[in-house]
Amino acid sequence: MQYLFYFFAAISIISALMVVSARSPINSVIALIVCFLSIAGHYILLNAQFLAMVHIIVYTGAIMVLFLYVIMMLNLNQRTEPQKKLLTRISAVVAGGVFLITLLGATRQGLQIAAANPEDASIGLVSQVGMALFKDYLLPFEVSSVLFLSAMVGAMMLGLKEKATT
Amino acid sequence: MLYTFIFLSVLLLITLMVAAYETYAERKVAAFMQDRIGPDRAGPFGLFQPLADGVKMFMKEDFVPSTANKKLYFMGPAIAMTTALLTGVVIPWGGTLHFGGEAYSLQGADPGIGILYIFAMVSIGVYGIMLGGWASNNKYALYGAIRAASQMVSYELAMGMSIVALVMTTGTLSLSGIVNGQLDGTWNVFVQPLGVLLFITCAFAECNRAPFDLPECETELVGGYHTEFSSMKLGFYLFAEYVNMFISSAVISSLYFGGYDIPFVDQSGMASNLVVILGTLAFFAKVCFFIFLFMWIRWTLPRFRYDQLMNLGWKKLIPLAILNILITGGYMVLNGQVKL
Known part of the structure; x- marks a missing residue:
């Protein structure tokens, strides 16, 4: 069970990073699909079968199909992707990092949420x-x-x- | 554990065998409908034809268009085939066999949400067609892929709604639960006559079978989404379609036609193992009938126009499915099955 959790967690994080880092929109969408599937895996580990299946049907099966559909219809690809200047990119990374540190500092101690009903599978x-x-x-x-x-x-x-x- | 592994391997083999012989059956049925003989060269009655076709598929040149997106071009057929094969796991192929005090269930897995699992796999299966069609970088393939996507998303809605009424009457989402509820002879086809029609129509559309085979409509789109595919990649697409047909026939028979139930078999006093085996055979007979129905309709009805297809899905099937839910709910309230 534990190994499965690490496996799904690794897939979720890697694919989520690929969503934002992939150059071509279609690769982003596919990475997002993989991410959703791995999250469904997490639901199954929590014995939430219904949520897992509905997650796959609604997000993977319907919403992402529409995303893919739009990308195919508009023929978006690497060339049509807007390219930002280097300065913009660096400042965006710095601003995002600072924001992350602020968030972490603010929530580090206050966010110890206990599970509502940990024994009820x-x-x-x-x-x-x-x-x-x-x-x-x-x-x-x-x-x-x-x-x-x-x-x-x-x-x-x-x-x-x-x-x-x- | 070992038993499950062996069972699933056998199931995989049977699924592939059935899919292979469906291609043969399709050609024979087509020949019968058109007053021809059909394939009869390879072996007695042409029974080795699927083998010959398979060898031919493998031997063909595996051509990849130079402008294709290579990774997705390979992924397309793989996704189509994988999702098609994954669905068979939750279908109850028979009851439970008892040998030497051990119980062997003829169902790979029995999750409480069996129907939803099938829907999930079907909805992932669209990606095989969409990605393959887009990646081959051909406008006809792209048209086919886009048609497939919008058709499957539209008909999934009506299909899900037609199932809702069934789930209301059976009170469970588990496939074995639904089949067990029909073992007394009250098949769901008598409880949900409208639901059966809606479900079968949507199953045809989901399998991309005629008269809904617009994604591969050769009069308009050359070969549809698999125009650029050759060799075993094309084979996988065609094969996945036949596997889907087999699985949907199995789903139709277990949801609405009693699954492995044979009427009045519980009064015959046969040994329980024998009943289970006969039940499985009866299930396969029902499945074969629905496969034949698929072919029968393909060679009887002409193909829809695309706008007719969309109108049928959105303006007829979905309102009918909602009406079915309302009627079912109203009947259940009047009959006192649920209390308000």
Whole structure:
């Protein structure tokens, strides 16, 4: 189990680094897919089977397909990728590093979160997730559903409006 | 542990064998439908034809276009094949055999979320086609890849919704649980008649089979996403399609047609091991029927136009699936199966 954790953790971190460092957008997307798959592996190690599968279906299967789709349609590649000047890059690295140090310093002591229910291995199973969503957190769940619905309708409206004017 | 390993190896072999003979069956069925004889040169009744085809695939020149993205070009067929083969693990191929006090289950793994696992594998399978089509740097291949992606994403929605109603009535996501619920003879096809039709239609679209084979529509796109592939890479794509067909037939039969259940077999008083073996044979018979159905429809219906395909998916199948969920839920409430 422990080795599996280190294995997945290594894949997650390496692929996440590749997402930001890869030159070609398509390689970034593939690295992100690998990253999502390894995170699904982490969920399975935590016995959260439902979350793992939904994670693969939604993120890997649907959202990343759309990413890939857009990249293929627009034919983005290394040449169309905007190249920043050296000075910009160095200053960005310095600023990011300083920000990281600040964050680490601020949260180093305050972030000792205890697991809510470390002994309960069944917390990620379908029935448990369903109970949590539809019993304990019903209102937030419904509100976020309405939010998604309005986002969908809004996107449709914008698309139709453009079609009507042209 | 050892048993699981052996079982999965045998399963892999059987899957590949079935896929190989599906190519033969496809040609024979096509010949039958068109009043021809079909392949009959290699061996008796042409039974060695898949072998000859396989050797031919291996012997062909393995050509890689000079402008292709090499890494992704190799990854495409590999992903398509791997995800196709991974799906068979969770399907219950039979009951549990008992030998010398040990129980041997004829199912590779039984996670509580079996259906979702299959959906996850199907949704990863799109990448094989998309990456392969994009990487070959050919506009027809790219069209094929883009068509495949949008078609599969669209039909996954309707497929998932048609399953929701089934999960509501069975109360479990585990495939063995769903099959066990049908062992008393009430197959889910009688409980969910609309759901079956929706699921089978979407399964056809997910497998890229005619009349939904627009990603490889040769009248418009040369060869679709595998235009630039040759030798065994092309073989892997074609093979993955047949493996997918086999697995979806297995999924259809276990979700809706009783899995390894034979009606009234529990009243015959046969030994339990014998019942299990007969059940597995019955399961394979059902699977063969659905494979035949795939071929039957391919040689009967003409291909859709792309906009018709999208309209069918979004404007007909998804509303029907939602209606099915509503009807199922309403019936369950009226029938007192759930309390509000």
